[in-house]
Amino acid sequence: MSGELIENRDPPEVGFETFSALQRAFKRVFVNPLANYLPAGLTRTMLRFGKSELAAANWSEPGGWRSMVISYNGLCKQVADKILVKAGTVPTALRNRKRLAARLLADLIDSDGSGSTHVLCLGAGPGQIITEAMAQAKTASHATLVDINSDSFDFGRKLAAKRGLSERVRFIQADVRDLHEYLHEKPHVVKMLGICEYLNDEQIVGIARAAADVMPDGAPIVFNSISKSHGTDRFFRCVFGLHMNHRSPGELSGLMRQAGFGNFLAHREPLGVYHVIIGRKVRAAD
DSSP: OOOOEEEESSOOOSOOOOOOHHHHHHIIIIIHHHHHHSOHHHHHHHHHHTTOHHHHHHHHSTTOHHHHHHHHHOOOOSHHHIIIIIHOHHHHHHHHHHHHHHHHHHHHHHHHOSSSEEEEEETOTTOHHHHHHHHHOSSOEEEEEEESOOTTHHHHHHHHHHTTOGGGEEEEESOGGGHHHHOOSOOSEEEEOSOGGGSOHHHHHHHHHHHHHHSOTTOEEEEEEEOGGGSOHHHIIIIIOOOOOOBOHHHHHHHHHHTTEEEEEEEEOTTSSEEEEEEEEOSOOO
16 A cells, blocks of 8 residues: 555635735735744733733643634634734634544545444544534544543533534543553544644654554544744744644655555645645554
8 A cells, every 4th residue: 555645636615714815925025024023022012911812822831722712713802812813824724724624524434434433533622623523424423532631621521512412522631642541442533633733753653653553454544734834933933932843744644654654645725834634544553
């Protein structure tokens, strides 16, 4: 079986958000340089004065689930957050990634054919993407959501309840590398979204190997890459304290290949910040 990476240039249409050519040029020439090179202390002071919930969430836990919820929902009270979340490239791309990943996961559930698809979510947070995917899917599914921190679980249970999924999701606080200790049912699909950008290469390979150990051959794993094309990496590092590891789909797939995955298909969201990638377990991990 092949370990090559193929890019799907015709991703499913799921109501993506985009910017006009004029908006993209304005961001590139004016907004991004201003955000990146305005003194970070001054920017943080302005965000504190403006009571930015997005900034506060990242200062408390850079890239954590609370900041993700704010970016996903886009329902902001403060002017600063309305600008950051509604007009910011990364929050907009995050919403695109969420829609794209939910659609792809729903399709994987529907094509599984097992009767009740078991989805294992690693670094799951409150599970917004998987509960949306399960609600979209036409066939039965259930999910195990694993995270090393449990503070998002109450919020996640409320999300599941709103979609009528309370009996079909299970939250577990654990290290994802210890899957064999608490997972007693093989997953048909593994979701590993929103975590690779915060991990080094060794950590990614280790987690992917742990997932491969509990997956049947041919089962899909869904993960994402992030590109520096958003143009505001300096802002996120200096102002939010958010240090992301940018990798191409090929580079990230190469790490997954070391864990026994192959046949990669990459789906690009319209802003080009994220690719959602599906790989298949092709052999036992080395």
